[in-house]
Amino acid sequence: MTFISHRLDTFDSRDFREAIQKQSTLANPVNLSVGVPEELTPEHVKAAGIHAILSDKTTYTPANGLLELRQAIADKLNAENNIPCTAESVTVVPGLTTGQLLVYLAVLDPGDEVIIFDPYYPPYPHLATMVGARVVYVSTLPSFQPDLATLEASITDRTKLIVINTPNNPSGAVYPEETLRKLATIAEKNNILLISDEIYEQFVYEGKHFSIGSIYPNTITMNGFSKAHAMTGWRLGYMTGPQEIIDAINELQQYTVFSSSSIAQHAAIAALKHQTPQVLQKYKKKRDMVVSRLQRSGYSVMGAQGAFYAFVKAPHNLTDIEFVNRATEHGLILLAGRAFSQLHGYVRISYGADLALLEKGLDILDVIAKQLP
Ligand code: PLP
Numbered sequence: 228m229t230f231i232s233h234r235l236d237t238f239d240s241r242d243f244r245e246a247i248q249k250q251s252t253l254a255n256p257v258n259l260s261v262g263v264p265e266e267l268t269p270e271h272v273k274a275a276g277i278h279a280i281l282s283d284k285t286t287y288t289p290a291n292g293l294l295e296l297r298q299a300i301a302d303k304l305n306a307e308n309n310i311p312c313t314a315e316s317v318t319v320v321p322g323l324t325t326g327q328l329l330v331y332l333a334v335l336d337p338g339d340e341v342i343i344f345d346p347y348y349p350p351y352p353h354l355a356t357m358v359g360a361r362v363v364y365v366s367t368l369p370s371f372q373p374d375l376a377t378l379e380a381s382i383t384d385r386t387k388l389i390v391i392n393t394p395n396n397p398s399g400a401v402y403p404e405e406t407l408r409k410l411a412t413i414a415e416k417n418n419i420l421l422i423s424d425e426i427y428e429q430f431v432y433e434g435k436h437f438s439i440g441s442i443y444p445n446t447i448t449m450n451g452f453s454k455a456h457a458m459t460g461w462r463l464g465y466m467t468g469p470q471e472i473i474d475a476i477n478e479l480q481q482y483t484v485f486s487s488s489s490i491a492q493h494a495a496i497a498a499l500k501h502q503t504p505q506v507l508q509k510y511k512k513k514r515d516m517v518v519s520r521l522q523r524s525g526y527s528v529m530g531a532q533g534a535f536y537a538f539v540k541a542p543h544n545l546t547d548i549e550f551v552n553r554a555t556e557h558g559l560i561l562l563a564g565r566a567f568s569q570l571h572g573y574v575r576i577s578y579g580a581d582l583a584l585l586e587k588g589l590d591i592l593d594v595i596a597k598q599l600p
Contacts, residue, residue, distance in 0.1 A: 237356050240349070242566035249560050258580065259588045260560040262396060264535070265581045266457040266506060268494075275497030276461070279490045286489060290480040291473075292319025292465070293492050299499040300465050308425075309441035310448055312467040318476055319495075321487045323426055323451040323464035326476075328354045329483070330422060330447055330466070333475040335360040339387040344373050346538055346568035348396045348424065361385070364569050371398035371530035371538070375409050382413070388420050391439060394427040394533025397567045397575040399514075401532040404437040411443035420472075421446040426464075429455050432511045433532040445469060452491075456498040461491040510535060513578045513585060520589045521576075524596040537576045538564065542596045550574050550595070559591040 246260040279285070291297065297314040304310040304317070320326035327350060335341065337359030343351050345364040352362040363381050367373055378389075391410070393402040402410075414421055421439060423446050428436045440448035451464030467473065480486075517537055518528050526539045541550035547563040551574060554561050564573030576592075578585055 234357050238353050240353070242563050243349070246560055246562055249555060253555070253558055253560070255558060256560050257558055257584055257588045257591060258560045259577050259585070260562045260575075262454075262536070262577055262579060263459050264454055264457050264506070264579045268457050268461070269498070269501075271501050272456060272458065272494045272498045276490050276494035279493035284489055284493055287486045288489050288492060290484070290486055291477045292317070292487060293489075293496070296492050296496050296499075297465075299496055301467070303499060304448065304467055308428075308438040308448070310438055310467060316470050316473050317465055317467045318473050318480070319487050319492060320464045320466065320476075320480070321484050322453065322462040323424065323449050323466075324350050325462075325484065326449055326451075326464045326466050327351065327422070327424075328358075329476045329479050330449075330472070331355055331358045331360065332479055333472055334420060335387060338385060340383060340385040342378065342381055342386060342389040344391070344395075345570065346371070346395075346397050346564070346573070347390070348392055349566050351390050351392075360387075366570070367398070367400065368570065369529060371395065371400035372402065373406060373410065375406070375413065378410070379413055382417050382419070386417065386419055388422060389414060390422045390424070392424040394430055394436070395530065396427065396534055397536045397538040397562075397564075398530035399532060399534045399536050399538070400530040401431055401434045401436065403434055407437050407439045408442060411439055411446075414443060414445065419445070423448050425450045426454050427534040429507065430510055430535055431533040432507075432514050436533075440467070447472060452495050452498055456495070458491070458494070458498065461488070461494060463487055463491045463495050510578075513582060516582075517576065517578045517585065517589065521592065524589075524593040526592070526596060535577060535579045537578070538567070538573050539576065541572045541574060543598075545572065547572055547574055553595055553598075554591065557591040557594065559588050 297317040300317045301314050339360045341355045341360050342363045345366045440446035447468035449466045452458040531537050551563045562575045
């Protein structure tokens, strides 16, 4: 007899938990498993958070967030992403991931189908299944770009939602504007809602980021402060989309999160006011080094045009778990591909880490590639 709900029957976050555990048990781990940028929260953002505490801005805020923050977000989305929105059509959430759950709760009924491109950010399918929806995976192999014919063939009269994530975690793929325009046409023809997770929009090394919400109004554009402003622990995200859906999410927020952290919101206002130092060139250098060194070691690397991940196939036909275990024996922590994909034999390498750690990790990956099977 268990008290645990069947809702959790297929919920599985063990790969992440194990990676975190390894970090604390290995002596000097080379941790390339975490999706965290190496930068620290900028000083002016920290100062704004501290100021919020010292000036007692520590009470609940409106469920959808402080007006000043929502206005700053709306200005950013209009100016940088060409997404027409107002402070009213923006809602602030305690991290994009919680925001994703709120969207699912607001729009999905049991039996509705959600299309998710494989590989994917792990919460997408788990949260969808948890609310009773059916996940339909569309593989993006071998290029990690969506194949639109396969996408169309996967649409049924139960398809309610397609989740898009560009630049992509874990493949690093950046979807071209042309692909996204065609995808929007398909969604419109079939009356499908889109979620566009754009949390890595600043990290583009090849091509250009394009927001599908600028051309397709039935898009919920989601973003946050974790990666762009090095604020993963502050837990703050936001979204905009059709007013009816934003209103429903605000209704839900009122009795679930109640309000996002007031301190984080004041810090986020400062983050949007003053440009965070540009890190793109540094990340491009890291990306170039990771790709060329992995290729030299014999790994095949596709995608990797953006974000800070490479999703690579294990050598010697090792399973992802065998590969991750072999890496752990050398002190290197990676995430098993099964957390991100229905495909077998992949691992995710994060190059959010600093250069010195990355080089150590790449040395170990080279040794593993050259070991006998
Ligand atoms: N979306 C994607 C695609 C991610 O990879 C991550 C973190 O790794 C997030 C969202 C997390 O966003 P947040 O910290 O705002 O929950």
